[in-house]
Amino acid sequence: MTSNKDISKFNISTQLTQLGRDPAEQYGFVNAPLYKGSTIIYNTLEDIEQKRARFSYGTTGSPTIANLESAWTQLAGAAGTVMSPSGLGAITLAIFTTTKAGDHLLMPDCTYRPTRNFCNNLLAKYGVETTYYDPMIGGDIEKLIKPNTSTIFLEAPGSQSFEVQDVPAIVKVAKKHGIKTIIDNTWATPIFFRAHEHGIDLSVEAGTKYLGGHSDILLGMVSANEACWPELRATYDYMAMLPGADDCILALRGLRTMHLRLKEAERRGLEMAAWLKARPEVQKVLHPAFDDCPGHENWKRDFLGSSGLFSIILNEQFTKSDVANMLDNMSVFSMGFSWGGYESLIIPFNCTDYRTVTQWKPEGFSLRLQIGLEDMDDLKKDLDEGFSRMNMNS
Numbered sequence: 225m226t227s228n229k230d231i232s233k234f235n236i237s238t239q240l241t242q243l244g245r246d247p248a249e250q251y252g253f254v255n256a257p258l259y260k261g262s263t264i265i266y267n268t269l270e271d272i273e274q275k276r277a278r279f280s281y282g283t284t285g286s287p288t289i290a291n292l293e294s295a296w297t298q299l300a301g302a303a304g305t306v307m308s309p310s311g312l313g314a315i316t317l318a319i320f321t322t323t324k325a326g327d328h329l330l331m332p333d334c335t336y337r338p339t340r341n342f343c344n345n346l347l348a349k350y351g352v353e354t355t356y357y358d359p360m361i362g363g364d365i366e367k368l369i370k371p372n373t374s375t376i377f378l379e380a381p382g383s384q385s386f387e388v389q390d391v392p393a394i395v396k397v398a399k400k401h402g403i404k405t406i407i408d409n410t411w412a413t414p415i416f417f418r419a420h421e422h423g424i425d426l427s428v429e430a431g432t433k434y435l436g437g438h439s440d441i442l443l444g445m446v447s448a449n450e451a452c453w454p455e456l457r458a459t460y461d462y463m464a465m466l467p468g469a470d471d472c473i474l475a476l477r478g479l480r481t482m483h484l485r486l487k488e489a490e491r492r493g494l495e496m497a498a499w500l501k502a503r504p505e506v507q508k509v510l511h512p513a514f515d516d517c518p519g520h521e522n523w524k525r526d527f528l529g530s531s532g533l534f535s536i537i538l539n540e541q542f543t544k545s546d547v548a549n550m551l552d553n554m555s556v557f558s559m560g561f562s563w564g565g566y567e568s569l570i571i572p573f574n575c576t577d578y579r580t581v582t583q584w585k586p587e588g589f590s591l592r593l594q595i596g597l598e599d600m601d602d603l604k605k606d607l608d609e610g611f612s613r614m615n616m617n618s
């Protein structure tokens with residue numbers, strides 16, 4: 225637990241150093257100890273009958289989990305937070321909180337693909353219908369609302385394609401119709417986008433990414449505003465799918481440097497995106513801070529920064545084998561899913577097959593880059609050599 229000192233008056237980096245720990249309760253140690261376990265001991269018959277304990281059983285949490293929950297609640301400006309063993313788990317927890325059989329859900333066409341999978345398969349099986357919408361729809365989302373629409377899901381920017389949604393316009397429509405909003409805020413984190421201050425009810429974060437920051441944990445968080453907190457907590461308690469304590473300790477450690485790492489990811493992301501934009505091989509840079517990116521104006525208006533993940537579209541002349549020449553032989557960038565760690569990644573992607581209401585028809589190959597903490601000149605040299613290999617047959 226954070227001590228009772230009021231730290232909300234401090235700026236975010238100061239808060240991040242103080243959240244979720246209380247040396248006075250930890251024999252003076254700076255960091256809180258690791259608690260693992262199932263059974264909690266009660267002293268009297270009265271105590272056990274009344275479940276008189278801060279934690280009644282391991283599934284309801286532990287000091288370690290509570291430290292991270294309370295830290296995230298404060299960082300997100302929320303009323304409460306629950307955790308999940310993965311970001312996808314957190315997304316499903318949020319959707320289960322605001323939907324029931326017979327309901328209708330609106331989902332952006334740019335959403336993280338496993339979220340789409342969940343909606344089309346498991347959620348459909350439980351009688352919730354999903355309609356996909358153009359992420360750039362803005363206030364016109366009102367036309368898609370049905371009497372049974374319970375939830376509008378948002379993801380800004382979109383996974384891989386980076387459309388930045390008009391969150392205020394969508395939230396306004398949702399509020400008018402008494403519809404709950406959920407956002408996947410993984411890219412920006414609460415440091416660069418204040419979801420609850422923009423009226424979002426439930427905000428999801430894959431802690432796997434920038435909170436963990438080292439590609440060594442899987443974790444998800446859902447934070448809720450006052451109105452949705454009791455239902456979110458209840459949904460979590462029905463399932464008790466909680467992360468392991470060791471991962472929570474790593475997340476608490478990640479929290480201390482998250483601000484620093486994000487600021488650095490931003491600086492590097494911007495520098496690399498600008499460098500790529502000037503390359504003749506690159507047709508388009510999909511980075512929310514660049515005006516090629518759909519919704520760039522929304523990003524400028526609503527976001528406080530940008531992180532280190534963005535995409536590029538290559539010129540159309542390059543074939544798959546040209547791109548393979550580049551990607552198969554990189555020496556600093558690696559190919560792999562996920563992001564937010566210290567290492568640079570580059571992956572090809574194609575949204576054409578699964579989009580249903582918008583078309584993804586770039587002229588050339590699409591690549592997504594995560595800029596890590598390697599030397600910028602080494603990274604540029606690696607890409608420069610990659611482009612030379614790509615150009616060999618052209």
Ligand SMILES: *Cc1c(COP(=O)(O)O)cnc(C)c1O
Pocket residue numbers: 309310311312313336383408410411430431432433442443444562
């Ligand atoms: C990675 C990711 C998730 C899922 O996180 P996992 O912990 O890998 O399940 C959810 N949303 C977005 C936008 C992501 O990039």
